[in-house]
Amino acid sequence: MELIAAGLTKRYGDVPALRGVSLRAGPGVLAVLGPNGSGKTTLLRILATALRPDAGRACFAGRDYGADPRPLRRRIGYLPQEIDLPGHLTPRALLHYVARLKGVPPEPQADALLHRLGLGAVADRRLQTLSGGQARLAALAQALLGRPRLLILDEPLTGLDAAERGRVLRLIAGPPGERVVILSSHVPTDVEAGAAQVLILQRGTVRACGSVEAIRALAAGQVHEVTVPAGAVEATLGACQVSQMTLHGAQARVRVVGPLPPGLPATPVAPTLEDAYLWVQGGCQPPS
């Protein structure tokens, strides 16, 4: 069971959104990372069959995207990026509606999903009375209806607290081998623990793709920790890529990705996914 896409290209007028993106994802979570405007949403909408590419092909589990969409769509769960749901619906009514669209019995799975996502207490309250995070969880629940084999989630962790993020990551991964999950995020730390593969997009092209370890390894030897006076961080490291900074009294401990100013004492550290993401986003070049 694999999702394979080759040469996906999409333009909005004169603006290229995707430029020949290819990917291959097996069971597990593939995290698509990239800054705003990098083409994440366009890629996910194409893979969810919501948008037609200008060029390129894709297939999931041997099923061509150019064929009759209904069998494919019965196996896809999709969470769009923007959560703009009818306020008069309740989370339970939303799940029942989508279950009927998918042709699956609404219960008992709707109830089970709402409870597993911590929405049991608000299942019958109108969506307009819920918080943004709760509305996003309700939208996520609909994507999980009917045991989807291809789960496409556009920034599913936005607006969720740390406990909810962990719960959601465990839930969407499902049992081993159960499904292919493609999720987007622009926060690498959100997906570091849950993703098996990472794809980094920049300006519509794939900058890097591989396991979390392989992506981290791209920045090996490029990440250092330096300690400087807190008031001198900007003057000393203003031209550097900083991934993290913590204050210790009057001193700041700064994690720097890429080259350092000459002569600055630094300790090399193992890169995190965020460090590697910054390294790749920075073009793997010294900062200007």
Next chain:
Amino acid sequence: MTRQRRSDLAAGLSPEERAALGDLGPLAARLAAYDAPEPDPADTAGLIARLAPLVAARAEPQGDLVWDDAPVTGARHWLALARAQLALVDHAVLWAGALVLALGLLVAGIGLGGLLSLAFALGAPVLAAAGVAYAFRPAGRTLAEIERISPVTPLELLYVRLGLVLAGNLTLALALLAVVWIEEPRLVLWRLVLLWLGPMLGLAGGALYTAARWGMVAGLTAPLGAWGTLVLLAWQGVLAPVMPQAHQPEEVLLHLSQAPGVLAATLVLLVAGLVLLWQGTRLVGRETAAWS
């Protein structure tokens, strides 16, 4: 028994691990002597209620993915879709239907005497269209996107929504016509229904076909243009020779419900509307690929 349990507890452990754990005999003895308390029936029922959905979810087949190419059709499918749509739409849909009927009655009641009433008659469909558009405004971009990738085609959703709107408006119209019929038993009720349904389906079919073939602007312009032409012709007196020479609304209705020519015209409109609806929906549903 205790020896057996002790060996079970240490099964699979290396000699070093067994040594680190020490003598497991007392623990095994306590386990063997432990009598679990009988659970309270209420606790059992609560536990089963909590576990049932999870067990049902786990019991689904976990085998390899098998593609199901058979199209889902049949009365149950359509009923489920209609039920889903009913849950989605708000009461505003019924209000929009009532508004359209009220505007129609108002236009029929005030006639086309002066410029003001002419302007109102010309603008009434726009008001009605605005009301309907408001009632059926997009229910949210997220849901529209979810519907777009659902196995239900846009054509099926269109059929179900059209069916629901027609059913709602038909119910309102039948109730109204029944009241009229009670007042004037000489009226032929089924012909009155046709008188309403024929032009409505004709216009709806024309609008859908035009919109599917030439775009939304043409789809709006065609029915509104047809209505405007009809009103202007009536205002200019061009239609006077074919209109009944009566002043009371019930007399007009009586004439219309009994005239063979009117019946034939409404039947033609009804059939044309159905044909255009069919052709229009075929145009809408032509794209079948996933990336369409």
